[in-house]
Amino acid sequence: MGIKVKGIDRCIKSFDKTINRTKDNAVRAMHASITVAATQAAIYTPIDTSTLINSQYREVIINGTRITGRVGYTANYAAYVADPSIKMKFKRPTAKKDFLNEGFKDVEAEILDIFKRELFR
DSSP states (O other): OOOOOSSHHHHHHHHHHHHHHHHHHHHHHHHHHHHHHHHHHHHHSOOSSSHHHHTEEEEEEEETTEEEEEEEEOSTTHHHHHOTTSOOOOSSTTOOTTHHHHHHHHTHHHHHHHHHHHHTO
């Protein structure tokens, strides 16, 4: 015995619209959060010839339901400069070892606020 139900197509379209809106908000939140974190990391990045700080990149990768934000440096010596086990003296007073991780740690609360604001509109 079958029962006819009206409005299923409209319900499916509405659900798809909600999912797409949520995905767009998540991507927007990821872009905003990595921009904030990369800016903080740039403050901690040592500057000698500006090659390191100018090699910073940001990207957001969307793979199905997974959204990944990535911040890094393309300069060959970035890992050497950031390695905490190697002692160095920096000219810049705000420069720190492990500058990328430190930058993200310092703005962690702000990143959470960004995601809350974007996802729960």
